[in-house]
Amino acid sequence: MSRMSAPSRAAREHAERRLGALATPPGALGRLGGLAVQVAACQGQVPPRPLEDVRLTIFAGDHGVAEHGVSAFPPAITGAMVRTFLAGSAGVSALAAAHDVRVRVLDLGVDDDFADLDETTRSELTRHKVRRSSGAIHLEDALTPDELERALEAGAEVARDAIADGAQLLLSGDMGIGNTTPAAAMISAVLDLRAGEVVGRGTGIDEPTLRHKTDLVDQALDRCGPRRGDPREVLAALGSADLAAATAYLLQAARSGVPVVLDGLMSVACALVAERIDPGARDWFIAGHRSPEPGQSLALEALGLDPLLDLGMRLGEGSGAVTAVPVLRSAVAVLREVALLEELGV
Numbered sequence: 356m357s358r359m360s361a362p363s364r365a366a367r368e369h370a371e372r373r374l375g376a377l378a379t380p381p382g383a384l385g386r387l388g389g390l391a392v393q394v395a396a397c398q399g400q401v402p403p404r405p406l407e408d409v410r411l412t413i414f415a416g417d418h419g420v421a422e423h424g425v426s427a428f429p430p431a432i433t434g435a436m437v438r439t440f441l442a443g444s445a446g447v448s449a450l451a452a453a454h455d456v457r458v459r460v461l462d463l464g465v466d467d468d469f470a471d472l473d474e475t476t477r478s479e480l481t482r483h484k485v486r487r488s489s490g491a492i493h494l495e496d497a498l499t500p501d502e503l504e505r506a507l508e509a510g511a512e513v514a515r516d517a518i519a520d521g522a523q524l525l526l527s528g529d530m531g532i533g534n535t536t537p538a539a540a541m542i543s544a545v546l547d548l549r550a551g552e553v554v555g556r557g558t559g560i561d562e563p564t565l566r567h568k569t570d571l572v573d574q575a576l577d578r579c580g581p582r583r584g585d586p587r588e589v590l591a592a593l594g595s596a597d598l599a600a601a602t603a604y605l606l607q608a609a610r611s612g613v614p615v616v617l618d619g620l621m622s623v624a625c626a627l628v629a630e631r632i633d634p635g636a637r638d639w640f641i642a643g644h645r646s647p648e649p650g651q652s653l654a655l656e657a658l659g660l661d662p663l664l665d666l667g668m669r670l671g672e673g674s675g676a677v678t679a680v681p682v683l684r685s686a687v688a689v690l691r692e693v694a695l696l697e698e699l700g701v
């Protein structure tokens with residue numbers, strides 16, 4: 356049974372009336388207007404509260420399929436990048452610092468024991484760890500049923516804890532060499548497409564590698580068979596611990612009535628699965644940006660979401676979502692602070 360409720364219709368209508376009454380020509384704020392109305396509807400409050408507490412969770416994990424020649428980079432990069440997030444010096448770290456977004460990285464399935472980290476950092480990083488790497492999806496399921504349950508519970512708990520601690524807006528990010536392969540497989544399965552329409556170049560693979568990656572995704576889809584009709588089976592067969600946790604995180608945010616900004620391919624693949632698990636979740640999702648990955652645009656279209664930014668970014672990590680945060684804050688500011696036309700006294 357669905358535990359999803361819709362954003363407040365009363366607040367939406369109130370926000371639309373306020374938007375229409377602002378001291379601006381009708382429609383002059385463009386998409387900022389609709390965005391402000393969406394935030395007000397999600398918060399159930401007009402004008403909406405400023406988005407002060409904004410948090411990104413990066414779900415990290417390795418992928419068995421990455422050992423089979425689908426990425427331009429080796430799997431050892433995943434653990435190295437996790438250490439870079441912890442040091443605050445990754446691409447997304449710079450963006451998050453610029454836009455006052457708190458970043459948390461969690462190891463759901465990195466093929467690394469992080470024995471070099473101090474005990475506090477290590478236990479915080481790995482407390483939700485499900486396994487080291489996930490199954491190579493063209494050969495075997497990514498997760499056992501028990502691992503899937505643990506990953507789903509972890510993602511939900513992370514969102515619940517952040518919200519209980521005051522988060523007003525959540526963002527989801529990813530780290531895991533090879534993860535554009537399971538993400539493309541998940542999107543292909545849900546949208547019932549062959550891999551050729553969905554698979555993209557990820558970190559920048561060449562033409563022969565792209566053909567090989569596409570073949571492996573088709574093999575994974577064939578192996579999955581009719582189970583692809585069930586979104587949870589899609590996560591277990593074609594996903595990973597990190598992608599399952601990210602899906603549950605998005606779902607929990609929606610169920611708790613907190614809006615989420617989506618990022619690139621991985622985040623949007625998880626959002627698509629979340630919407631299939633609990634229809635209506637998408638009303639709580641805001642598409643931060645468009646990635647050049649074809650699967651990301653296909654999934655956004657299926658979700659009925661129009662991304663805020665289109666900067667050609669294909670980094671992942673939550674970087675596109677973080678870059679969209681100032682646009683969202685701008686939308687909230689205009690609905691809160693702009694005078695009403697009637698106050699002009701003309």
Ligand SMILES: Cc1cc2ncn([C@H]3O[C@H](COP(=O)(O)O)[C@@H](O)[C@H]3O)c2cc1C
Nearest residue numbers: 426428529530531532533534535557558671
């Ligand atoms: C140094 C480096 C930093 C990254 N940060 C995010 N990704 C991104 O690239 C990976 C997905 O692409 P593929 O499926 O082609 O491997 C993921 O780790 C994603 O987060 C990175 C990749 C690299 C190499």
Ligand SMILES: O=C(O)c1cccnc1
Nearest residue numbers: 557619620646669670671
């Ligand atoms: O769409 C993304 O977020 C993306 C694309 C390529 C590599 N990493 C992430």
